[in-house]
Amino acid sequence: MSPRVGPSGPLSREKIVTAAIEVADELGLDAMTMKRVADRLGAGVMSLYRHIADKEQLIEAMVDQITGEYDYPTQTGLDWRAAMHVLARQDWTAFLDHPWMLTATATVTPPFGTASLTAMEWALTALEELELAPHTAARAIMTINNYVQGSARVFLGGTQGEAGDDPGSNWQHRLADIDLSAFPRLHHLITQPLPAGERDPFADGLDIILDGIAADHP
Template identity: 65%
Template sequence: MSPRTGPSGPLSRERIVAAAIEIADENGLDAVSMRRVAQRLGAGAMSLYRHVADKDELVVAMVEQVNAGHVYPDAAEMTWRESMHTLARYDWSAYLAHPWMLTATATVTPPFGTASLAAMEWALTALEPLGLPQQEAARAVMTMNNYVQGSARVVLGARRPGADDDPGRSWQQRLGEVDLTEFPRLRQLIDQPLRDRERDWFDEGLDVILDGVQARSLLARE
């Protein structure tokens, strides 16, 4: 077998990136190396460098492939708030399906490729009806992304048999057996009935942020 081919045929950048994503999904981003990707493809490690310069470039390509899987609707046909919920849900689904994305998006250099930049452009376009200065709009998108990433980390970190994907309910359940005599406000909060499971904690938390964005847009118009 030629070192430039794998058991499924000639190597390509697409096959290399796909194999790297498989490894990262299974074992995390630290498990991804040119050698392990080559082993997955049944090829020689050096043959990968004809398509990808190094691991940094490979990780950027991995992020790009995941982001390119999202087809964003026409922002003009949605309210700005609907657009932000759509963007957040896309990112949320990517982080839960590919937890390594949380590390990759924070550490790769350069941090963005075409698909990632297109998502940012789409978000800024969707916020234009609010009349925010560009820097304010960018800050709003960044704050929303930080919320999505933080929420994903909490949920992924708590995933275990019987765990609740709602951080609020999970927190309430964990503290239910704790002696909170010296913390009466916490005790009162914990003793309240569990929230209606049909209410979406993720969307509600996002709306707290978006309410602030809307308030700042009103100030910007004054």
């Protein structure tokens, strides 16, 4: 029997994962079914199962492939804070480029692939400077991940305005026509001028988290 499967040529795990990512990018993770992936490849559904056990394994492979595409730089010359900013910005970019990753990373279960394990090792290595207990370092990384995911969900949900908008400007816009006389602190907040100069609200929010980590582990 010919090894060719439809117009895409010989079927492989790599081709299946790439096609699944394309479907998820276009239609979302819920719409990424084995049938749609097979149709994209011009193959039969059952032929996919020779390479991928089930949809959960496919999602794991998709997450790992995307993670590998956002490779982390060498840590030479990076202190732990700079490394955590790199970690957060890499994840932020991945979520905006592939919004389905927000759902996938919340539901995918171990074992992770090589790229995911490499990213975790990179982050843990960066925090060795603080001499944290292993579980404390893991909690710090998880807190940063949760912050990035939450920020990405808000942005992708269309409730934050443009990327990089200061939360203060968004509050001012959303509350401008509301009577806040019974809420003096909110009224004071939205009537204050925003800080001058260019700001990166995403980085500012991350620094608040990093300040907490540094304060507990000087």
